[in-house]
Amino acid sequence: MTSVIILGTGNVATHLISAFSKAKNVELKQVYGRKRSSLKQIDENINSTTNLNDLEDAEVYIIAISDDAISAFSSQLQLKNKLVVHTSGSVPLQSLQNIGNKGVFYPLQTFSKKHKVNFSEIPICIEAGNKNDLYLLEKLASSISNKVYPIDSEQRKYLHVSAVFTNNFVNHLYKIGNDICNQKKIPFKILHPLILESAKKITTNNPVKIQTGPAYRNDQKTILNHLKLLSDDEKKIYKLLTKSIQNTHGKKL
């Protein structure tokens, strides 16, 4: 049984609270929220507080607040010999300013409060300052997910920027695709199966090996025709990604 306290009430905190509440080998001892109002949404059977001096005793304290606030917040924690972790993809372990041990417990998924998630399929990247703490985090992570990866701070920086490309930027390309369809009253859902298939494909193929399209084929006629249909912003993105595909695949522009 691992005892845990969650510090925070945002998206990640909410999903962790829900997952730990259901987990067999975890005792969720307390939830801390800055304001009483933010704690209202928490199940009333869970012990909660707005006062850091009232924090109970637990093995792991999970700070699930916005990236910018982690360092300053952690310096307020007077928890000797306790493991304090944050949940951020972009904050180094050493940013934690608590006096005890430090770690990272980073669930790699986009969370929104509305959508329920199946935590067992969400990769959790863990890091700690020593072997015992890493083992403790592995036990804790395994209690809610089947996908636990030790990832150090250096790797995590790269993982995070990779997620920006494959998630944030990809979503923006979906947005552009949607805009283009809307212009001509084309139902965007025509593209849904293709979008899902493209995502599924890379789970069994190296993306570089399944590239297709006019840039890959060096089909100048189609490329020029496409450029005529686009706004200035879209054109810049089209040209740059076309060039990058051609650089990758050794075609000349």
Add this chain to the structure above:
Amino acid sequence: MTSVIILGTGNVATHLISAFSKAKNVELKQVYGRKRSSLKQIDENINSTTNLNDLEDAEVYIIAISDDAISAFSSQLQLKNKLVVHTSGSVPLQSLQNIGNKGVFYPLQTFSKKHKVNFSEIPICIEAGNKNDLYLLEKLASSISNKVYPIDSEQRKYLHVSAVFTNNFVNHLYKIGNDICNQKKIPFKILHPLILESAKKITTNNPVKIQTGPAYRNDQKTILNHLKLLSDDEKKIYKLLTKSIQNTHGKKL
């Protein structure tokens, strides 16, 4: 019963042959291939030919060859009062040079010969020069797919460029994400659930409404940290897409 002849033996042709062979209300009368060798992979029970003069009688002739070759190839077809269609997303209906009727039968999916596809979930975009032909194509498309959309040539141009953004360019971003992970020996599969979830999300949400990430949050610190990790090519793409997200969401760079 709609009678069909397929002209071509590439990816799209192969998948259409397989789908039509199984379809209840379709009679696949013949397959044409330029070379005898390319016809070897076709089921030997299907009538095939390498001679355009030997084409049999059918209601619909489907040209499934590379985009650039469609126009010239279609001019060789001496099929009076017959409907000839192509399967391309980027070629206008009027590019067909046959003497009979013209149409488009465009299955919107990436095909590779290796991967089996479930045709019933693949959107087929149809277009024809008259109502009767459109009805005939709708009947034919519905025999293999549940998703049939009448899309005219003007719309199809936009649909195609939208597919380039949401499929070809997205795959290239997956490739970049994979490269970044490889550099630091991070298993790319950590990102698979996030990638699948991002794709799934836009089937029930407008992409613009679910944008997240440092660009969206205008998190300059993270953006600058990310740029330090990237190659020159990656940097250019990161900057341009970040700017585009910020333009969309009214944030200042």
